Amino acid sequence: MRNGLRRSPLQLIGLAIGGLYALGIVGTCVAALLFLRQQDPLLAQTVVVLGGSAALLGWGIVPVVAAAADMTLDPARFATSAIPMPQLLAGLAVGGLIGIPGLATSLVALATVGTWWRGVLPAAGALVGAVVAVLSCVVLSKVVTTATVSLAASRRFKDASGLAFMVPLVLMGPLVAGVSQGIADSRDFLTELAQVLSWTPLGAAWSLGGDLEAGRPVDAALKLLIGVATLGAMAWCWKLLLQRALVTPPYAGSNRRTGGRMGLFALFPASPTGAIAARSLTYWFRDPRYSGSLVAIPLLPVVLAFQGSQTGSFGVIMIVGPLTAFLLAWSISADVSYDNTAFALHLAAGVRGLHDRLGRALACLSFALPTVLVLAVGPFFLTGNWEWLPAILGLSLGVLFSGLGLASVVSARYTAAVPLPGDSPFKKPPGNVGQTLAVQFGGMGVLLVLMLPEAALLIAQSVTGDPAFGWANLAVGLLLGLALFVAGVRVGGRWLDARGPELLAQLTVNR
Numbered sequence: 001m002r003n004g005l006r007r008s009p010l011q012l013i014g015l016a017i018g019g020l021y022a023l024g025i026v027g028t029c030v031a032a033l034l035f036l037r038q039q040d041p042l043l044a045q046t047v048v049v050l051g052g053s054a055a056l057l058g059w060g061i062v063p064v065v066a067a068a069a070d071m072t073l074d075p076a077r078f079a080t081s082a083i084p085m086p087q088l089l090a091g092l093a094v095g096g097l098i099g100i101p102g103l104a105t106s107l108v109a110l111a112t113v114g115t116w117w118r119g120v121l122p123a124a125g126a127l128v129g130a131v132v133a134v135l136s137c138v139v140l141s142k143v144v145t146t147a148t149v150s151l152a153a154s155r156r157f158k159d160a161s162g163l164a165f166m167v168p169l170v171l172m173g174p175l176v177a178g179v180s181q182g183i184a185d186s187r188d189f190l191t192e193l194a195q196v197l198s199w200t201p202l203g204a205a206w207s208l209g210g211d212l213e214a215g216r217p218v219d220a221a222l223k224l225l226i227g228v229a230t231l232g233a234m235a236w237c238w239k240l241l242l243q244r245a246l247v248t249p250p251y252a253g254s255n256r257r258t259g260g261r262m263g264l265f266a267l268f269p270a271s272p273t274g275a276i277a278a279r280s281l282t283y284w285f286r287d288p289r290y291s292g293s294l295v296a297i298p299l300l301p302v303v304l305a306f307q308g309s310q311t312g313s314f315g316v317i318m319i320v321g322p323l324t325a326f327l328l329a330w331s332i333s334a335d336v337s338y339d340n341t342a343f344a345l346h347l348a349a350g351v352r353g354l355h356d357r358l359g360r361a362l363a364c365l366s367f368a369l370p371t372v373l374v375l376a377v378g379p380f381f382l383t384g385n386w387e388w389l390p391a392i393l394g395l396s397l398g399v400l401f402s403g404l405g406l407a408s409v410v411s412a413r414y415t416a417a418v419p420l421p422g423d424s425p426f427k428k429p430p431g432n433v434g435q436t437l438a439v440q441f442g443g444m445g446v447l448l449v450l451m452l453p454e455a456a457l458l459i460a461q462s463v464t465g466d467p468a469f470g471w472a473n474l475a476v477g478l479l480l481g482l483a484l485f486v487a488g489v490r491v492g493g494r495w496l497d498a499r500g501p502e503l504l505a506q507l508t509v510n511r
Contacts, residue, residue, distance in 0.1 A: 276359025329403025405488020
């Protein structure tokens with residue numbers, strides 16, 4: 001860690017920011033644990049066991065889904081070192097405590113001693129439990145990282161784990177509300193859950209202080225045995241996995257593939273537009289920077305349906321079509337920025353700007369159009385308000401086509417600070433952040449202005465109740481959207497022809 005901080009001032013700044021953030025969380029947790037000293041012992045036991053179980057579970061899950069995890073202590077790096085196994089295990093375990101996560105977990109675990117400072121025996125039990133629990137957290141993370149070291153070397157695994165991590169983030173609202181509702185319906189739910197977890201490897205070590213305070217030394221002894229046995233079993237598994245990793249390091253090479261397979265290029269016409277469309281569509285399904293935006297699309301109806309269930313009105317789900325159209329259309333506004341320096345291939349090949357713009361837009365449209373149609377029509381089977389179908393369908397098509405046209409212009413004129421090829425889609429590189437925000441929010445504002453005719457007809461139907469405005473909206477959205485799509489592709493193509501080298505120069509700077 002010290003050498004890394006000396007190597008780059010940015011790492012020092014990042015560590016300082018992360019340290020301040022962790023310090024705030026640790027301070028809050030420590031204050032809460034000390035406050036529990038004056039509360040009912042059953043409440044304190046419930047909070048400590050549930051929080052400790054969540055921490056141990058997090059130490060086992062986060063190393064799997066963290067696509068950009070620090071591999072400084074990768075077991076493969078020690079394959080040529082003649083380090084005795086006991087020393088290697090001890091060194092790696094202590095190394096796991098060096099850093100913000102290890103120090104934060106240790107401080108919070110030691111704060112449980114203050115929670116059970118109601119007597120010498122409960123405090124001593126809490127201290128022993130904290131030591132066993134923290135070591136279990138570190139060893140569990142090492143077991144997971146060593147077992148998945150071959151997977152961690154695979155880019156596909158990193159991409160898939162990172163995208164899978166987005167699912168609970170998008171559904172965080174419904175998940176938290178569902179758990180809260182379950183707790184409200186059963187007041188004893190958390191207490192019973194904590195009692196169950198205290199007899200499992202997740203919460204056994206965290207419950208020692210509470211059991212000794214309640215006068216249950218036999219239970220505390222048995223749970224200490226569970227905690228120590230779990231720690232020993234994980235250490236044994238780690239040793240076996242580490243021995244195997246040292247002998248057979250992961251192979252990071254590529255597999256041979258049979259030539260002659262054209263993939264998506266065989267489905268598109270043999271033209272500049274078709275080739276660019278096939279390449280762009282391939283990126284949509286293979287590049288996590290693109291496919292990450294697709295993960296949230298099928299989850300939008302779930303989130304909106306949940307919101308409707310909370311308010312008692314499912315009318316809000318009708319906006320899923322226009323919202324999806326907006327997200328998919330605007331997703332190509334930084335298409336050239338995602339290409340980065342590979343955009344030089346288009347300039348070297350002499351591709352016309354019109355073909356470039358049209359190929360990229362058609363690639364997005366090939367899956368965006370059926371998706372928007374399904375999500376625009378589907379909610380009406382739930383709400384039954386079929387008189388609003390033409391208006392919503394017209395608005396969705398208008399947003400999709402107009403947005404693709406506007407995005408074709410924006411990406412031909414401006415660049416954005418986006419993750420580099422091969423990086424995690426969650427990584428935010430340094431660059432023209434101010435211009436990126438201005439272009440993105442400014443473009444969205446322009447798109448809202450372009451949507452004023454469809455919005456006005458939608459409001460007119462809402463005020464008058466006349467379905468004729470809805471049918472007019474369908475016609476206006478389709479015709480005006482197609483007109484703006486064609487205009488945007490042509491204007492973007494001209495800009496690309498006029499300033500392609502300058503655009504490549506900006507991409508090189510962003511790198």
